[in-house]
Amino acid sequence: xxxxATAIEIVEVRKSFGGVVAVDGxxxxxxxxxxxxxxxxxxxxxxxxxxxxxxxxxxxxxRIIIAGADMTATPPFLRPVNxxxxxxxxxxxxxxxxxxxFGLKQDGMAGAELAARVTDALELVEMASLAKxxxxxxxxxxxxxxxxxxxxxKRPKVLLLDEPMAALDRALRERTRLELRNLRERLxxxxxxxxxxxxxxxxxxxxxxxxxxxxxxxxxxxRELYDAPCSKLVASFFGxxxxxxxxxxxxxxxxxxxxxxxxxxxxxxxxxxxSSVAISVxxxxxxxxxxxxxxxxxxxxxxxxxxTVSTYLVRAAHGALIxxxxxxxTHPSSVRGDxxxxxxxxxxxxxLTA
Amino acid sequence: MSRFPLFAMAVLGLGLVFLYVxxxxxxxxxxxxxxxxxxxxxxxxRWYGELLNDRQFLNATANSLIVAGLSATAATxxxxxxxxxxxxxxxxxxxxxxxxxxxxxxxxxxxxxGLSMLLVFVAAEQTLGWPAGRGIGTIVVAHxxxxxxxxxxxxxxxxxxLSRECEEAASDLGASPLxxxxxxxxxxxxxxxxxxxxxxxxxxxxxxxxxxxxxxPQSTTLPMVIFSAVRLGVSPKINALASVLVVMSAVCLGxxxxxxxxxxxxxxxx
Amino acid sequence: MSPIDSPAVRxxxxxxxxxxxxxxxxxxxxxxLKISLAQMQLGxxxxxxxxGADEVGQKTWLGTLANYKLLAADSLYVSAYxxxxxIAAVSTLLALLLGYPMAYAIARAPQHWRVPxxxxxxxPFWTSFLIRVYAWVGLLRPTGLINSALLSMGFIDTPLRLIxxxxxxxxxxxxxxxxxxxxxxxxxxxxxxxxxxxxxxDLGATPVRAFWRITLPLSLPGIxxxxxxxxxxxxxxFVIPELLGGADVLMIGKVLWSEFFSNRDWPVSSAVASxxxxxxxxxxxxxxxxxxxxxx
Numbered sequence: 031x032x033x034x035a036t037a038i039e040i041v042e043v044r045k046s047f048g049g050v051v052a053v054d055g056x057x058x059x060x061x062x063x064x065x066x067x068x069x070x071x072x073x074x075x076x077x078x079x080x081x082x083x084x085x086x087x088x089x090x091x092x093r094i095i096i097a098g099a100d101m102t103a104t105p106p107f108l109r110p111v112n113x114x115x116x117x118x119x120x121x122x123x124x125x126x127x128x129x130x131x132f133g134l135k136q137d138g139m140a141g142a143e144l145a146a147r148v149t150d151a152l153e154l155v156e157m158a159s160l161a162k163x164x165x166x167x168x169x170x171x172x173x174x175x176x177x178x179x180x181x182x183x184k185r186p187k188v189l190l191l192d193e194p195m196a197a198l199d200r201a202l203r204e205r206t207r208l209e210l211r212n213l214r215e216r217l218x219x220x221x222x223x224x225x226x227x228x229x230x231x232x233x234x235x236x237x238x239x240x241x242x243x244x245x246x247x248x249x250x251x252x253r254e255l256y257d258a259p260c261s262k263l264v265a266s267f268f269g270x271x272x273x274x275x276x277x278x279x280x281x282x283x284x285x286x287x288x289x290x291x292x293x294x295x296x297x298x299x300x301x302x303x304x305s306s307v308a309i310s311v312x313x314x315x316x317x318x319x320x321x322x323x324x325x326x327x328x329x330x331x332x333x334x335x336x337x338t339v340s341t342y343l344v345r346a347a348h349g350a351l352i353x354x355x356x357x358x359x360t361h362p363s364s365v366r367g368d369x370x371x372x373x374x375x376x377x378x379x380x381x382l383t384a
Numbered sequence: 385m386s387r388f389p390l391f392a393m394a395v396l397g398l399g400l401v402f403l404y405v406x407x408x409x410x411x412x413x414x415x416x417x418x419x420x421x422x423x424x425x426x427x428x429x430r431w432y433g434e435l436l437n438d439r440q441f442l443n444a445t446a447n448s449l450i451v452a453g454l455s456a457t458a459a460t461x462x463x464x465x466x467x468x469x470x471x472x473x474x475x476x477x478x479x480x481x482x483x484x485x486x487x488x489x490x491x492x493x494x495x496x497x498g499l500s501m502l503l504v505f506v507a508a509e510q511t512l513g514w515p516a517g518r519g520i521g522t523i524v525v526a527h528x529x530x531x532x533x534x535x536x537x538x539x540x541x542x543x544x545x546l547s548r549e550c551e552e553a554a555s556d557l558g559a560s561p562l563x564x565x566x567x568x569x570x571x572x573x574x575x576x577x578x579x580x581x582x583x584x585x586x587x588x589x590x591x592x593x594x595x596x597x598x599x600x601p602q603s604t605t606l607p608m609v610i611f612s613a614v615r616l617g618v619s620p621k622i623n624a625l626a627s628v629l630v631v632m633s634a635v636c637l638g639x640x641x642x643x644x645x646x647x648x649x650x651x652x653x654x
Numbered sequence: 655m656s657p658i659d660s661p662a663v664r665x666x667x668x669x670x671x672x673x674x675x676x677x678x679x680x681x682x683x684x685x686x687l688k689i690s691l692a693q694m695q696l697g698x699x700x701x702x703x704x705x706g707a708d709e710v711g712q713k714t715w716l717g718t719l720a721n722y723k724l725l726a727a728d729s730l731y732v733s734a735y736x737x738x739x740x741i742a743a744v745s746t747l748l749a750l751l752l753g754y755p756m757a758y759a760i761a762r763a764p765q766h767w768r769v770p771x772x773x774x775x776x777x778p779f780w781t782s783f784l785i786r787v788y789a790w791v792g793l794l795r796p797t798g799l800i801n802s803a804l805l806s807m808g809f810i811d812t813p814l815r816l817i818x819x820x821x822x823x824x825x826x827x828x829x830x831x832x833x834x835x836x837x838x839x840x841x842x843x844x845x846x847x848x849x850x851x852x853x854x855x856d857l858g859a860t861p862v863r864a865f866w867r868i869t870l871p872l873s874l875p876g877i878x879x880x881x882x883x884x885x886x887x888x889x890x891x892f893v894i895p896e897l898l899g900g901a902d903v904l905m906i907g908k909v910l911w912s913e914f915f916s917n918r919d920w921p922v923s924s925a926v927a928s929x930x931x932x933x934x935x936x937x938x939x940x941x942x943x944x945x946x947x948x949x950x
Contacts, residue, residue, distance in 0.1 A: 084556055085556075086552050086555070086556065105555070106552070106555045106556050107555045107556070107557075107558045107559055107560055107561075108558075109556075111556075112556055112557065113552075113553070113556045115549045115552070115553055117547055117549050119547065119549035119550045119552065119553035120550075120553075121550055121553075121554070121568060121572075122550070122572065123571045123572060132554065132557055132559070132567075133557030133558050133559075136557060136558030136559050136560075136563065137558060180553075180557065181557075184557060184558070389758070389759060389762050391755060392755040392756070392758045392759035392762070393759045395752065395755035395756055395759065396755065396756045396759035396760065396771070399752055399753075399755075399756045399775075399832070400774060400775065402752075402829065403775065403778045403829065403832065404778065406786070406789035406790055406792075406793055406829070407778065407781060407785065407786060407789050409789065409792065409793065409799060410785065410788070410789045410792060413792070413799075420797070423802075461670075462670065462671050462674055463671075465666070465667045465668075465670050465671045466671040466675075468667045469667055469668050469671065473664065473667075473668065476668065478672070482668075482671075482672060482675070485675040485676070485679045485680055486671075486675060486679075488679045488683075489679070491886050491938065492890075492931070493886070493887060493889060493890020493891070493892075493907060493930065494887070494890065494892065494907075495890050495892050495907045495910045495911060495927065496683075496686070496890060496910075496927045496930060496931060497682075499686065499910065499914060499923055499924065499927050500682030500683055500685060500686040500927065501678065501682050503682060503685040503686055503689055503920075503924070504677070504678065504681055504682045504685055506699050507685055507699075510699060525678060526678075529674070529675075529678040529679060532671065532674070536671070561662065561663045562662070562663065565663055586780055589782070590782045590783050590784065592783075592784050592893060593892055593893065593911075596915075597914070607782070607784050610784055610785070610788065611784060611893075614784075614788050614791060614897060615896075615897075618788075618791060618792050618795065618798075622788065623792070626782070626785040626788060626789070629781070629782045629785055630781045630782065630785060633780045633781045633782060634777070634780070634781065636780065637777060637780040641773065
């Protein structure tokens with residue numbers, strides 16, 4: 031049987047709750063073996079989109095195709111995807127092993143085969159030794175592993191994870207990110223993870239879909255999102271950025287920025303002269319120097335020491351506040367009140383038309 | 385800040401005395417050998433012995449236990465359904481009427497419930513030929529209706545406390561709606577159902593007014609026996625009977641509290 | 655869409671209790687209203703039909719408002735209704751005055767004391783209602799424990815008249831319905847954030863003032879619920895006035911009972927019930943609905 035190219039394909043899906051639009055015409059394809067992150071602020075519709083994929087909500091319009099079959103109207107218990115809930119939703123009246131076995135039993139599996147599959151799944155998440163425990167005897171991290179095992183035991187075509195890190199502390203979060211990535215590689219199935227944390231998305235995902243107000247704004251690999259955001263929202267949501275309003279100049283490859291009091295040299299292609307745009311410059315692309323494509327003078331207003339780097343807030347002569355991040359120890363450090371010169375290359379400027 | 389709580393604590397203490405002393409005195413006098421309440425002549429189980437030889441009392445006890453057991457079971461089935469509706473169904477057509485009807489046993493005086501129930505049974509007998517006369521069956525129906533409301537609220541409270549996600553997870557893992565209900569929802573609310581059953585049992589065991597209206601000549605219940613005896617005056621035998629009832633209720637309460645206190649799952653065996 | 659919202663499961667869980675309630679909660683009330691329009695007769699059933707047929711088969715309406723005219727004309731019924739409302743209102747007030755400090759004390763008790771104390775207060779609710787009333791009969795009657803004790807200690811020469819008084823009825827009502835008052839009050843007071851009172855004290859309010867301006871207003875919903883839960887059953891109460899009030903205390907529950915069991919007049923009993931239903935319960939129900947349906 032030829033494998034369809036996409037694990038899940040979402041076509042023009044809409045969903046509203048009592049007049050409030052949660053998902054507003056989203057189209058998205060999750061590739062086979064891909065780790066896709068749905069990133070957005072709370073209320074942007076990302077969890078609803080995940081629940082639509084799982085079949086826990088019915089779409090108002092649009093289609094959902096899973097592994098090549100149209101499953102728009104298929105109830106959740108007949109879809110070959112599994113969802114790991116944010117609360118984990120472990121059945122409190124069943125042991126760890128019974129929780130993991132539950133889904134397999136629904137497929138009619140029993141006896142030695144069932145036991146073997148349960149053990150396999152639990153070993154994969156290193157929870158085999160606690161198989162007889164009840165959910166209320168587990169720590170948060172252990173619960174998460176059991177919830178994961180319960181999903182992967184079913185060998186779904188796609189694993190859906192709703193905020194898998196939300197209940198974990200910082201140290202556990204970082205470890206779990208890497209483990210989830212490794213797990214996906216070993217299982218060879220697609221993962222879709224919902225998160226509001228850009229670090230989660232950046233460290234785990236092959237591609238990130240940024241959502242806002244029920245729409246997918248941009249889908250791209252993390253590096254591309256960072257280097258070439260398509261809108262102010264993406265630029266500000268994904269990492270720190272300096273964003274200023276500007277107007278395309280009549281001279282070639284320049285925009286006029288009132289806040290900087292500067293005609294900014296730009297490497298990227300520009301819309302017609304006179305159009306309003308926004309420009310974004312990442313803080314680490316700016317240097318303390320007076321030579322470069324773009325240079326301004328200013329006064330250091332604040333310095334935040336962050337260990338390996340420091341963040342400087344510099345007030346430019348025309349009023350813009352510029353954020354700069356510099357590695358500590360690589361240059362003479364400035365202090366509050368210092369007059370400084372800043373510069374950045376034309377290639378560092380991203381032009382945002384939306 | 386400290387003066388008012390002190391006053392409140394004092395009232396609480398007095399209130400507890402007020403709530404307990406009369407009943408405890410009844411139990412104490414039930415062991416008094418004397419026929420006179422005010423005179424203690426010695427410890428005796430004489431009145432309990434007389435109870436055991438009283439056919440009317442034994443019949444009424446049997447009737448009451450049968451009615452309570454049957455009506456509690458029916459009320460648990462009905463009330464659990466109603467609780468599921470309250471907690472999980474959101475808005476549906478006729479919801480306001482449903483809520484109103486469910487609340488009637490709570491807000492209507494017992495005399496109205498008793499009388500109106502009787503009228504239904506009589507009308508049904510006239511038109512359908514059932515129930516043929518009134519007896520255990522009609523009291524069971526009346527008590528089940530009364531108690532299903534309480535159970536519906538208990539089950540609803542339990543369900544609202546449980547997240548829907550367990551049910552959704554089961555569905556996501558391939559369980560059909562019926563399987564979700566039997567494998568996940570019902571086991572999780574089983575303690576509430578158990579506590580509700582016990583409450584219904586006690587309510588039924590306790591009821592005089594509704595049972596008086598809906599009973600037939602052969603189905604006298606324990607409260608009816610006590611009531612007619614109390615109207616004739618206080619007797620030591622009634623003290624003994626009262627003590628038996630108090631102990632029965634206390635046992636049921638203990639069981640219900642134990643069920644409620646246990647966490648959802650642990651009621652099921654390993 | 656929760657799985658148990660699936661059409662089949664949904665239909666079953668709605669229709670079984672719905673049908674049951676329609677037959678055993680709604681129909682009874684309709685029948686009560688219907689039979690209140692009939693007349694007593696000897697036979698089975700002991701009331702006349704509302705629609706009769708004359709010799710030629712012509713249907714005629716036989717319903718009558720005679721029972722209601724009787725209720726309005728006979729001062730016995732009118733004063734029974736008024737008495738019931740008065741006694742229920744006084745009992746509710748007494749239960750509130752006793753119940754509020756109790757609920758407050760439990761809510762302000764150390765955390766690990768609260769549940770045991772609450773259980774202690776609610777335990778009597780689980781012991782037989784009839785037995786609790788009977789316990790007071792044993793205490794209050796002329797040869798009862800209180801009179802025997804007072805006589806033997808020489809405080810009195812003749813037994814005090816304690817039973818068969820309104821006082822006894824109030825005692826019984828408060829005793830039996832106190833848990834209904836306590837539970838909603840406690841639920842409300844327990845949720846009340848203690849830091850609000852501390853803030854009021856910090857801002858210069860005296861403890862008494864903090865209570866009047868902060869605690870009391872915030873516990874009003876509990877007071878309202880508790881009063882409703884005591885008042886409604888108290889109005890229609892039968893056992894307490896019958897056993898503790900005697901012949902002198904007239905309440906509508908007793909009137910209904912004797913119309914039915916002594917006079918065997920089902921239509922008049924139904925009319926008494928219907929009036930009670932309409933003038934008392936319907937407004938309260940409506941109020942309750944207004945509140946719950948509008949609550950967020």
